[in-house]
Amino acid sequence: xxxxxxxxxxxxxxxxxxxxxxxxxxxxxxxxxxxxxxxxxxxxxxxxxxxxxxxxxxxxxxxxxxxxxxxxxxxxxxxxxxxxxxxxxxxxxxxxxxxxxxxxxxxxxxxxxxxxxxxxxxxxxxxxxxxxxxxxxxxxxxxxxxxxxxxxxxxxxxxxxxxxxxxxxxxxxxxxxxxxxxxxxxxxxxxxxxxxxxxxxxxxxxxxxxxxxxxxxxxxxxxxxxxxxxxxxxxxxxxxxxxxxxxxxxxxxxxxxxxxxxxxxxxxxxxxxxx
Numbered sequence: 001x002x003x004x005x006x007x008x009x010x011x012x013x014x015x016x017x018x019x020x021x022x023x024x025x026x027x028x029x030x031x032x033x034x035x036x037x038x039x040x041x042x043x044x045x046x047x048x049x050x051x052x053x054x055x056x057x058x059x060x061x062x063x064x065x066x067x068x069x070x071x072x073x074x075x076x077x078x079x080x081x082x083x084x085x086x087x088x089x090x091x092x093x094x095x096x097x098x099x100x101x102x103x104x105x106x107x108x109x110x111x112x113x114x115x116x117x118x119x120x121x122x123x124x125x126x127x128x129x130x131x132x133x134x135x136x137x138x139x140x141x142x143x144x145x146x147x148x149x150x151x152x153x154x155x156x157x158x159x160x161x162x163x164x165x166x167x168x169x170x171x172x173x174x175x176x177x178x179x180x181x182x183x184x185x186x187x188x189x190x191x192x193x194x195x196x197x198x199x200x201x202x203x204x205x206x207x208x209x210x211x212x213x214x215x216x217x218x219x220x221x222x223x224x225x226x227x228x229x230x231x232x233x234x235x236x237x238x239x240x241x242x243x244x245x246x247x248x249x250x251x252x253x254x255x256x257x258x259x260x261x262x263x264x265x266x267x268x269x270x271x272x273x274x275x
Contacts, residue, residue, distance in 0.1 A: 007047025008147055008170070010038045011107040013098065014054050014083070016065045017117040025061045027068035030113025032183035034176045035069055038111050039080075039184075041144050053101065055086040055094040055201050063196060071191030072184055081194045086201030091209060095125060097201030099132045108170040109152065114139065114177040120209065130173045138168055139175040 012035045017028030035052070042048040052069055056062065066083055073080035086097045102110060115123035130137040142163060143155040152172065156164045157179030168174075251259055267273040 007045050007049070008041075008109055009049055009051070009105075009107040010041070010109045010111060011051045011053050011102060011105065012038050012069075013110065013112040014052055014066065014069050015113070015116045015118070016054075016056070016062045025065040027065055027183075027186065028113055028117050029183070030115070030177055030180075032069065032072065033178075033180040034111040034113055035072055036183040037141070037144065037176060037180055038109075039073065040181070041147075045147060050080050051105070051107065052080070052083040053086070053098070054083060055097045055101075056088055056092075057090050058085060058087050058196075058198060066196065067191040067194055068186045070194030071186030071188060073190065081190070083194065083196050085196050085198045087198045088201045088203050091206055092201075093204045093206040093209075094201075095128050095132060096204050098129055101201070102129075102133060106171065108150075108172075109144075109147075110135075110171070110173040112173065112175055114175045126173055126175050133171075133173075135171050135173055136168050137173045137175070138166060139177075140179060141174045141176045142179040143181075144174075 012031070014031045014035065015028045017026045017031070018024070019026050035050075038050050042050055050073075054066055066085070070081060070083055084101070086094075086101060088094065088097060110129075112126050114126075115121050116125070126137055126139070138154055138156060140157045141154055142157040145153040145155055145165070147153075147170070150170050152168050152170055154166045154168060154174065156166055157177070158164055249262060251262055254262075264273070
């Protein structure tokens with residue numbers, strides 16, 4: 001058997017997402033991309049195994065969303081029909097439970113999204129988990145090219161479409177985002193037939209989250225009008241053109257207090273500031 005064809009143990013961390021339009025619970029986009037990457041890697045590395053892992057409270061809404069991941073393996077020819085749920089009370093810190101489980105299971109590769117769509121959504125969980133386990137972490141992953149002799153060759157996405165090839169020794173944690181391949185559709189039948197294995201997880205209160213005040217997001221301030229043009233010539237004409245209307249003011253020889261007052265009044269009129 002060639003070294004790069006050796007199978008590996010993978011753990012995909014999944015979370016409950018939220019649809020941006022309807023607000024309904026669903027599989028999280030980045031976590032689904034992480035599972036898609038794991039399924040493709042499993043097809044290239046015979047003998048590999050995938051484990052799905054989620055830490056959090058169990059409810060009817062979250063269970064329906066988590067089953068969406070189980071439905072992705074319908075046409076992959078895998079035995080992925082179980083998701084491990086580390087059940088915790090609301091407001092618990094997921095990192096201790098995940099770290100304890102991964103320390104015992106010892107997968108060679110942990111795949112996760114960059115940030116969650118619900119809760120804090122800070123993107124710090126992979127970093128805190130890597131620090132706790134003492135494993136290396138690679139973010140912005142676009143692809144896993146090969147795994148050979150305990151070393152994974154990765155393709156990392158950089159700004160402006162650039163890519164960087166990296167090598168990391170396993171075990172490691174990798175984070176995927178929109179640069180990774182889009183996830184396949186989830187089949188309803190396998191999703192319903194899949195099994196959620198609920199086991200008690202470490203229930204430690206998230207003290208930082210407990211001290212926060214959560215409120216509905218407010219509408220963002222209206223932006224100042226921006227002139228958009230298709231060509232450089234049109235942009236120059238728009239910038240050089242005189243402003244229409246006579247409501248503008250030209251302030252010369254005024255004090256700093258008067259200038260600040262004029263700016264403050266303008267921002268109020270444009271709706272950027274509200275009293």
